[in-house]
Every structure is written in structure tokens, then in C-alpha cells.
Amino acid sequence: MERYILKRVLSVIPVLLVVAVVVFALIHLTAGDPAGIMLGDNATPEDIARLRAELGLDRPLITQFWIWFRNLLRGDLGDSIFLHRPVLQAIIERAEPTLMLTAMSLLVAVLIGVPTGVISAVKRNTWVDRLFLTTGLLGASIPSFWLGLGLIYVFAVNLAKLPSAGYQPIADGVWGCLRYLILPSLALGFPNSALITRITRSSMLDVLDQDYVRVARAKGLSVNKVVLKHALRNALVPILTVVGLTFATLMGGAVVTETVFNIPGVGRLVVQSVTRRDYPVIQGIVLVIASLYVFINLVVDVLYTVVDPRIKY
Amino acid sequence: MALLEVSDLRTSFTTVDGVMPAVDGVSFSLDTGKTLGIVGESGCGKSVTSLSIMRLVPNPPGKITHGTIMFDGHDLLKKSEVEMRKVRGNEIAMIFQEPMTSLNPVFTIGQQIGEAITLHQKLSSREALAKSIEMLKLVGIPSPEKRVKEYPHQMSGGMRQRVMIAMALSCHPKLLIADEPTTALDVTIQAQILELMNDLQDRLGTAIMLITHDLGVVAETADDVAVMYAGKIVEQCEADELFKSPCHPYTIGLMNSIPKIGSGARRLQVIDGVVPNPYQMPKGCRFHPRCDWAQDACRESQPELVDIGGGHLVRCWRAGEVLA
Ligand SMILES: Nc1ncnc2c1ncn2[C@@H]1O[C@H](COP(=O)(O)OP(=O)(O)O)[C@@H](O)[C@H]1O
Ligand SMILES: [Mg+2]
Numbered sequence: 001m002e003r004y005i006l007k008r009v010l011s012v013i014p015v016l017l018v019v020a021v022v023v024f025a026l027i028h029l030t031a032g033d034p035a036g037i038m039l040g041d042n043a044t045p046e047d048i049a050r051l052r053a054e055l056g057l058d059r060p061l062i063t064q065f066w067i068w069f070r071n072l073l074r075g076d077l078g079d080s081i082f083l084h085r086p087v088l089q090a091i092i093e094r095a096e097p098t099l100m101l102t103a104m105s106l107l108v109a110v111l112i113g114v115p116t117g118v119i120s121a122v123k124r125n126t127w128v129d130r131l132f133l134t135t136g137l138l139g140a141s142i143p144s145f146w147l148g149l150g151l152i153y154v155f156a157v158n159l160a161k162l163p164s165a166g167y168q169p170i171a172d173g174v175w176g177c178l179r180y181l182i183l184p185s186l187a188l189g190f191p192n193s194a195l196i197t198r199i200t201r202s203s204m205l206d207v208l209d210q211d212y213v214r215v216a217r218a219k220g221l222s223v224n225k226v227v228l229k230h231a232l233r234n235a236l237v238p239i240l241t242v243v244g245l246t247f248a249t250l251m252g253g254a255v256v257t258e259t260v261f262n263i264p265g266v267g268r269l270v271v272q273s274v275t276r277r278d279y280p281v282i283q284g285i286v287l288v289i290a291s292l293y294v295f296i297n298l299v300v301d302v303l304y305t306v307v308d309p310r311i312k313y
Numbered sequence: 314m315a316l317l318e319v320s321d322l323r324t325s326f327t328t329v330d331g332v333m334p335a336v337d338g339v340s341f342s343l344d345t346g347k348t349l350g351i352v353g354e355s356g357c358g359k360s361v362t363s364l365s366i367m368r369l370v371p372n373p374p375g376k377i378t379h380g381t382i383m384f385d386g387h388d389l390l391k392k393s394e395v396e397m398r399k400v401r402g403n404e405i406a407m408i409f410q411e412p413m414t415s416l417n418p419v420f421t422i423g424q425q426i427g428e429a430i431t432l433h434q435k436l437s438s439r440e441a442l443a444k445s446i447e448m449l450k451l452v453g454i455p456s457p458e459k460r461v462k463e464y465p466h467q468m469s470g471g472m473r474q475r476v477m478i479a480m481a482l483s484c485h486p487k488l489l490i491a492d493e494p495t496t497a498l499d500v501t502i503q504a505q506i507l508e509l510m511n512d513l514q515d516r517l518g519t520a521i522m523l524i525t526h527d528l529g530v531v532a533e534t535a536d537d538v539a540v541m542y543a544g545k546i547v548e549q550c551e552a553d554e555l556f557k558s559p560c561h562p563y564t565i566g567l568m569n570s571i572p573k574i575g576s577g578a579r580r581l582q583v584i585d586g587v588v589p590n591p592y593q594m595p596k597g598c599r600f601h602p603r604c605d606w607a608q609d610a611c612r613e614s615q616p617e618l619v620d621i622g623g624g625h626l627v628r629c630w631r632a633g634e635v636l637a
Pocket of ligand 1: 326328335353354355356357358359360361362371374375591
């Protein structure tokens with residue numbers, strides 16, 4: 001088990017290397033000349049040349065990559081052009097709201113998706129099943145910004161119970177922080193629960209037809225116990241996979257949701273940095289999110305072995 | 314009074330194709346400590362009969378529409394679901410055909426045997442573990458202390474069927490329903506499992522309802538036999554009597570398809586044709602399209618199950634004549 005985990009952790013290194021190369025290449029090969037773009041149309045060629053030298057953009061690409069990569073290994077993602085601060089510091093400052101929003105949305109998606117999926121499977125082809133599937137489909141087709149605006153309209157503007165915008169750090173009180181997150185995480189989590197419902201349902205349907213489910217019933221266990229203990233446990237591998245995927249989707253969705261709810265998170269930083277052409281920040285954020293994604297996959301892989309003893313270490 | 318007395322049991326499935334009587338008026342009884350063999354080709358309604366006794370027929374589409382199942386003096390069909398849960402696994406246990414898929418892959422052998430024990434006997438989990446080890450020893454699994462901690466995928470098919478038997482017998486049920494317990498196993502293992510079941514029956518006094526499509530299996534184990542065809546019993550009597558003088562053409566056909574060791578000819582005689590589609594049961598005797606002895610009467614109306622002497626029941630218009 002420990003050896004498997006070690007092996008799996010080590011196998012992440014080449015993946016991260018590829019991620020680093022791709023991120024660098026994407027920014028440097030597609031964005032055009034950042035210096036020219038940053039200075040705008042009125043810049044003189046001399047200004048542009050000076051800025052290029054300042055940013056090190058006049059050196060060969062391979063040298064630039066090498067410098068960037070060496071710094072990266074020391075945890076240095078470079079400095080923001082606009083904020084005049086280290087990129088990593090800028091990201092860390094904005095990380096809490098985004099992580100909280102993503103985690104809460106994931107919680108919402110799982111708490112809606114898994115139970116509805118299980119119920120749909122147990123009550124297959126009844127009106128409950130159809131209701132959940134239709135609601136899920138509807139939810140998945142609603143853009144989360146639209147749902148966000150709807151929620152703001154109902155709960156914040158009309159009922160005036162929940163804050164419609166902004167964020168309060170968790171250090172200033174857990175409930176205060178959660179209050180700010182309820183509407184955004186519903187807006188982000190609900191549309192993303194539909195996929196979890198679908199996968200849970202189909203995975204449970206497979207399992208419920210298995211012989212060991214009937215054997216468990218023949219032992220005298222109640223239907224609920226059989227469903228929750230024997231069946232759900234076996235249906236967990238596909239569910240874990242889709243929950244991992246959803247986490248990644250939610251990090252992407254956070255960009256839009258943070259804008260709608262005016263939350264000062266990484267997503268807002270991305271949007272701002274794109275408008276400011278602050279490419280070191282964009283590069284840094286893409287790298288951090290990609291690494292998080294790789295890490296989530298790693299966690300999911302390790303969880304597989306916990307959930308299913310047949311998976312070889 | 315018999316331990317189990319099934320009378321006029323009818324179970325049907327309602328699907329888009331209509332209502333299908335999978336079990337159509339079946340009656341039999343089974344005494345404590347005895348073995349009843351239920352024989353018939355695939356699709357005859359044997360499994361549905363056993364699931365009906367357990368009240369585990371999937372509903373929808375299945376439904377028990379008629380009959381009584383008297384077990385130990387009480388009608389199982391009148392019991393509530395909660396009452397049935399106290400019967401299942403405790404007083405009536407069941408083992409299934411597929412040992413490879415009948416155990417839950419994510420729980421250890423010990424957890425799965427212990428589950429029924431803790432449920433019905435209110436033992437602590439430590440006592441249940443000790444009991445699980447004892448049961449594994451009883452069914453002849455070597456080093457049971459080690460095996461309880463293993464997962465099903467670490468065992469062979471024969472071992473898993475032994476585990477299933479251990480699990481089924483762990484609460485000392487009065488009745489064990491074994492639905493094709495050896496069909497998925499190879500021949501030597503089959504013999505071992507049957508021997509084990511016989512041996513445990515002698516020791517524990519459990520009544521066994523042994524379901525199989527293989528008359529050869531029944532020959533070695535059953536006291537009584539019921540032969541089923543298309544949802545109905547077509548012949549029923551003591552096992553010795555059945556093998557000495559089978560009367561129904563279907564039974565005779567099944568007997569001719571038992572492989573006989575040393576009989577030179579390796580080719581088996583099988584009955585031509587297949588079990589009828591239950592949505593389109595043939596008129597008259599349900600077996601007549603496949604029967605070599607069919608007459609006009611057989612095509613016209615269905616024969617009743619009649620006693621031809623000494624409790625030997627046959628459902629055939631020509632039962633009185635010697636067919637073999
Ligand atoms: N869940 C079900 N839905 C519809 N039909 C079923 C179901 N289970 C069994 N049947 C039908 O009932 C009949 C008897 O099946 P079964 O009792 O399993 O036969 P066997 O004698 O091989 O055990 C078959 O025609 C089968 O198709
Ligand atoms: Mg069957």
C-alpha cells in the first residue's frame with residue numbers, strides 16, 4: 001500500500017514537467033509579443049525593446065524557459081508585471097475564497113448528486129427517477145452565472161437574508177464566511193450535480209443487479225441496508241472518478257462565479273490579469289490549477305485502492 | 314406436519330409482452346432433515362419458486378398471485394416484510410448458482426459471514442468472528458483464521474461456494490434452499506460440494522431444497538424429487554421410485570441425457586426443442602410439442618397431476634401406459 005502510494009506520487013513528477021512545458025509554451029507561443037501588447041499601440045519601438053529586455057523576452061526562448069523553470073523549482077513563479085509583487089504571493093492572497101468556494105460547491109454537488117443518483121437507481125423508471133433526471137438535465141443546462149443572478153434576485157434582493165456579493169475570510173468567523181458562500185456555491189454546485197446524479201445512478205444500477213445484492217437480501221438485511229452498505233460501496237469507484245472530475249470543473253467555474261458574486265478570489269485575479277496582459281500571473285495560475293488537478297487525480301487514484309480491495313497496489 | 318408445505322403457488326411477471334405465469338400452481342412439501350430435489354431445464358420456474366419462498370421475487374415485474382407457503386406452521390405469504398427479514402438468513406437460508414459473483418467483492422469473508430450472525434443472533438463482532446472461523450472450519454476450508462481476513466477474489470470458485478454454505482448455515486436454518494449450487498463448478502468440485510452438503514445435513518438436521526437441471530445430482534442426494542416443466546410440476550415421487558420407474562416423457566428425456574460413465578457412447582441424448590416461451594404456452598399439455606408420445610388428447614387439454622399409486626404423481630394423459 002505505502003509502496004503503491006509512493007510509486008503513484010513519483011509518477012506525478014513527469015506529468016508536472018509536461019504541464020510546465022505546455023503552460024510555458026502556450027503563453028509564449030500564442031500570446032504574441034507581451035511587451036508590445038502591454039504598452040499598447042502608441043508605444044515606440046524603443047520603449048518596446050526596453051521592456052522586452054527588462055522582461056528578458058529578448059533572449060532565446062529556450063533560455064527563457066530554463067530561467068523560468070529553474071526559478072519554478074525554487075517555488076518562484078516570477079513577478080507580476082502589474083502588481084509588482086511575486087506571482088505566488090498574489091495567488092496565495094487570493095486562494096482562500098476560491099478554495100472555499102470550490103470545496104463548498106463540491107459539497108453541494110455531492111450532497112445533491114449522490115443521494116438523487118442512489119434514489120433514482122433504486123426507484124428506476126418511476127416518476128421519482130424521471131423527476132430527478134429531468135431536474136438534473138435542467139440544472140446542467142442552466143449557465144451558473146444565470147442561476148447565480150437568479151439566486152441573488154430571490155434571496156439577496158427580495159428576501160434580503162443572504163449577502164449577494166463579496167467575501168469574508170474564515171478567520172473572521174466561520175458562519176460569517178459561510179453566509180457569503182451559500183448562494184455562490186449553490187449557483188456553482190447545483191448545475192454540476194447533474195453529472196454526479198447520472199453516474200451514481202448508472203453505477204448503482206449495475207451493482208443492484210449483481211448476485212451479491214440478492215445474497216445480502218437473502219441474509220435478512222433490509223433494503224436500505226443492502227443499498228447503502230453493499231451496493232453503494234461497490235458503486236463508489238465511478239462516483240469517485242466523477243467527483244474528481246467535478247472538482248476540476250468547479251475550479252474552472254469559479255472564475256465566472258467569482259465575477260458574478262464579486263468574490264476576490266483567484267478567478268477574479270485571472271480575469272483581471274488577462275485584461276492587464278499580466279502574463280506571469282496568468283502563467284502562474286494556470287500552472288497552479290493544473291498541478292492541483294494532477295494532485296486531485298492522485299488522491300482519487302489512492303482512494304480507489306481504499307474503496308476496492310481488488311485494485312492491485 | 315411438514316416443515317415446508319407449498320400449495321398451489323402461482324407467481325407471474327408482468328412485462329410489456331403481457332402477464333407471464335412463471336410458476337403456475339406448484340405444490341410440494343418437505344420434512345425436517347429431508348432433501349427435496351427440484352429438477353427441470355433452464356427457464357422452468359425453479360428459481361422463481363425458490364425466490365417466492367424467500368419472498369424475494371423482484372417486484373415489479375414479479376408478483377406472487379396465489380397460494381400458501383406454510384413454513385413451520387405459519388404462512389410466509391401472510392408475513393410482513395419486517396417479519397420476513399427475521400426468517401431470511403435465520404430460519405431459511407439460500408445459496409445461489411454463481412459462487413464467483415455471490416460474494417461482495419469489497420468485504421472480507423469474515424465480514425460477510427459475520428453479518429448474518431450479528432443480525433440474527435445478537436452476538437458481538439468478536440464473537441461473530443469466532444463463529445465465522447468455526448463455520449469455515451466446518452465447511453472444510455483450510456487455515457480459516459487466515460481466510461476470514463481475505464477477500465473473495467483471493468479464493469477459487471469451489472472455496473467461495475464453501476464460504477456461501479458456511480454463510481447460509483451460520484444461523485442454523487431449518488431449511489436451506491440451494492439453487493443450482495454446483496452448476497458453475499467443475500465435476501470434481503461438484504462432487505465435493507454435494508458431499509459436504511449431505512454431510513452437514515446429517516450433522517445439523519437441516520432440510521434441503523436442492524434445485525438443479527441435472528437429474529444426476531439429485532440421484533445421489535434427494536429423498537424426494539419434483540420435476541418441473543414450464544412452470545408446473547409434471548412428476549413427483551420418492552427419488553428411488555423416480556429412477557426405477559419414471560413415467561413422464563419429460564423425466565425419461567432428462568434421464569437419457571445423464572452422462573453414463575463407461576457407456577462407451579459419449580454423445581448424450583438430449584430432448585429436442587426448447588422450453589416454450591411462457592407468453593405463448595402451447596395449448597393442451599405444455600410438453601406435447603417436444604413429446605414423442607403425444608396423441609390428440611395431449612394437444613387438446615391439459616392433464617391433471619394424478620397419483621398413479623404410492624404417492625407417485627404424474628401429469629400426463631398416457632401416464633398409465635409404460636412408456637419406457
Ligand atoms: N425478473 C424477471 N422478469 C421477467 N421474467 C422473469 C424474471 N425472472 C424470471 N423470469 C422468467 O420466469 C421464468 C422462469 O425462470 P426461472 O425460475 O429463473 O427458471 P429456472 O428454472 O431456470 O430457474 C423464465 O421464463 C424467466 O424468463
Ligand atoms: Mg434458475
